[in-house]
Amino acid sequence: MKEEIIVSGRMNQMIDPHLNIWHWEIPLYLFLGGLAAGILFFAALFFINGKENTYPTAVKRAPFLAPIALIIGLLALFFDLRHKLYFWQLYTHIRLMSPMSWGAWTLMIITPISFIWCALNIRELFPKWEWKYDWIRETEAFFRKYQLVLAWAMMIYAMILGIYTGILLSAFNARPLWNTSILGPLFLASGLSAGASVTILMSNIKKERKRFAEIDLIVIGIELFLIIHMFMGFLASTEVQIDAAGLFLGGPYTMAFWIFVVILGMLLPALLEIMEIRKYHIPAIAPAILVLFGSLMLRFIFVYAGQVSRWLY
Amino acid sequence: MRYAMAVDTKKCVGCSDCVVACQTENNVPIGFCRDWVVEVMAGTYPQLEIEIRSERCNHCANAPCVRCCPTGASYFSDGGIVLVDPKKCIGCGACIASCPYDARYPHPEGHVDKCTFCHHRIKNGLKPACVAVCPTKCMYFGDLDDLNSDVSMVLKKRKYKTLIPEAGTKPQLYFLI
Numbered sequence: 001m002k003e004e005i006i007v008s009g010r011m012n013q014m015i016d017p018h019l020n021i022w023h024w025e026i027p028l029y030l031f032l033g034g035l036a037a038g039i040l041f042f043a044a045l046f047f048i049n050g051k052e053n054t055y056p057t058a059v060k061r062a063p064f065l066a067p068i069a070l071i072i073g074l075l076a077l078f079f080d081l082r083h084k085l086y087f088w089q090l091y092t093h094i095r096l097m098s099p100m101s102w103g104a105w106t107l108m109i110i111t112p113i114s115f116i117w118c119a120l121n122i123r124e125l126f127p128k129w130e131w132k133y134d135w136i137r138e139t140e141a142f143f144r145k146y147q148l149v150l151a152w153a154m155m156i157y158a159m160i161l162g163i164y165t166g167i168l169l170s171a172f173n174a175r176p177l178w179n180t181s182i183l184g185p186l187f188l189a190s191g192l193s194a195g196a197s198v199t200i201l202m203s204n205i206k207k208e209r210k211r212f213a214e215i216d217l218i219v220i221g222i223e224l225f226l227i228i229h230m231f232m233g234f235l236a237s238t239e240v241q242i243d244a245a246g247l248f249l250g251g252p253y254t255m256a257f258w259i260f261v262v263i264l265g266m267l268l269p270a271l272l273e274i275m276e277i278r279k280y281h282i283p284a285i286a287p288a289i290l291v292l293f294g295s296l297m298l299r300f301i302f303v304y305a306g307q308v309s310r311w312l313y
Numbered sequence: 314m315r316y317a318m319a320v321d322t323k324k325c326v327g328c329s330d331c332v333v334a335c336q337t338e339n340n341v342p343i344g345f346c347r348d349w350v351v352e353v354m355a356g357t358y359p360q361l362e363i364e365i366r367s368e369r370c371n372h373c374a375n376a377p378c379v380r381c382c383p384t385g386a387s388y389f390s391d392g393g394i395v396l397v398d399p400k401k402c403i404g405c406g407a408c409i410a411s412c413p414y415d416a417r418y419p420h421p422e423g424h425v426d427k428c429t430f431c432h433h434r435i436k437n438g439l440k441p442a443c444v445a446v447c448p449t450k451c452m453y454f455g456d457l458d459d460l461n462s463d464v465s466m467v468l469k470k471r472k473y474k475t476l477i478p479e480a481g482t483k484p485q486l487y488f489l490i
Contacts, residue, residue, distance in 0.1 A: 003356070003357065008350075009351070010349035010351075010415075011346075012415075013344060013418070021406040082405075083402050084423070086424075087403050093383070093385045095383055098383045100381065100383035100405060101383035101384075172410050173377060173480060174410065174411050175410060310413075
């Protein structure tokens, strides 16, 4: 049998024996960004549909978690930078071909929008809240007047935020596991599922919980379809992508991916939600926590496994 | 102008002089390298073949690192040389993840670092440090648009390959085979 032994004299830290440049910060941010995107998407969607009183948790209360998630995510991103004091360079350049540039600018827009949305709903948490200064009251009145426009902007930017977290990785042709356009929609779906779960966790209205369990169920179905589709794509592709899929099909990430992401993060919560919709008594917290856990694990496993996948030459 | 380098795998003995020359010339931090030697042993014993390659950044004409950089810190300099501007680099690692050759590394000072084709030397008409020191003279450097340059001449005469051209990066480091 013909064999090949490759010996490289290179042993650069974080590059060899395989890429290890991105650690916990990036997957944590990808999760929090996706979560915020999911929360803000549903808030905007049901506000635009005029359902803010039917689903008050989703429209008015869950969004308070979005700016928190975004700020923690941004801090994680900042920690990841190695040349931290130059971070502002992100905002002196617009690079249309760089997903990271898109992401930086999207965050620049959606983070303030999420703060404004929370400010408009502050009386949900503190009914007697009064702004101290006139100019804040005037600003509030302005945004209240144009809240529908704000909601549309929030929905569109939430979708960009959710999908870009996947595109960020899929743009790297050097890492065959990431290099699939399925990753954008998959991460968006995972973010929407996480956002729906937060509403289920926070809501004390039965109708709202049931509605979001139904939504979550549909999104999980889409995620499972995308995952199957992703593997079909990999296995029908070139050798490097067949090898990349192997990381999850017998390789070192097999157990982690199928148990944490697919079984615990998708199939089990879907089963629990079906039972809940069929009026079995299921604690709503169980599927929601499982979905959030699966969503976090999806990012961690993809970021770490992707760095192992490579071209061999 | 299109700078390129050719490495003769038949002449290279894998002495790593190019690696040391580069580290010295460019003050590469301890524990890192901008160029390195790869040995590929292939075949079935006793019919074995060995290929020795001095590798570095491929200064790709379609460089994914330049495309992915969110700040424009990675850029094409004159003659298509891919450089990093440390004053623009935020150290996000996107370019490192985007390179199929893993030719970049995080410099301990925070920015990303890589082979520059010894840009500071070729400006002054010198050859890159690795080319200049090679004891077997297995490396050729020059302008591909100049038909009389060392690299153009040798690529005209010899068979050559590039590394993973299927990655679509249009690499400009040629290996004579």
